[in-house]
Amino acid sequence: MQIHGRCHCGSIRYQADVDPERTTICHCTDCQKLTGSAYRVSVPAEGGSFQLLAGTPTIYVKLGDSGARRAQAFCPNCGSPLYTYDADQEPKAYGLRVGCIEERVALVPRKQKWCRSALGWTDSLAGMERRDAE
Numbered sequence: 269m270q271i272h273g274r275c276h277c278g279s280i281r282y283q284a285d286v287d288p289e290r291t292t293i294c295h296c297t298d299c300q301k302l303t304g305s306a307y308r309v310s311v312p313a314e315g316g317s318f319q320l321l322a323g324t325p326t327i328y329v330k331l332g333d334s335g336a337r338r339a340q341a342f343c344p345n346c347g348s349p350l351y352t353y354d355a356d357q358e359p360k361a362y363g364l365r366v367g368c369i370e371e372r373v374a375l376v377p378r379k380q381k382w383c384r385s386a387l388g389w390t391d392s393l394a395g396m397e398r399r400d401a402e
Contacts, residue, residue: 271311271375273368275343275350280323282350284313284364291366291375295390296382298330302340302349306387309366310352311375318351318362329355 269288274281291311299308325341332338337355342348350368353359366372380386 272370275348277346279345280343281321285317286311291377293377293380295386297385306390310363313362
């Protein structure tokens, strides 16, 4: 499916093709810190389909537990995390951050990874009090 993404302020926009079945939740501590949340939800862009349509993201390179250097793209204006890619070669694959994708309701995670770092309370959100707005 084709998706359309943008940062919170709208200065960076992109589009890509993704397979919704490949949407994942990552519980690693790096994703927790980089999102300021309990986990990150991502979907990979299909090979060669990613197109940056507007803006220039800022890139932060982190060293993962695997030893891989991963470029983290985010908006320099609003700070929205946008996508990631291998920092040591010309980008061939992009991990898109689902929160910035307009069609995110269709991107239901199918797999969780780095579960050894998961915060225990993330397993039981269904029973928690809910409000439609506050």
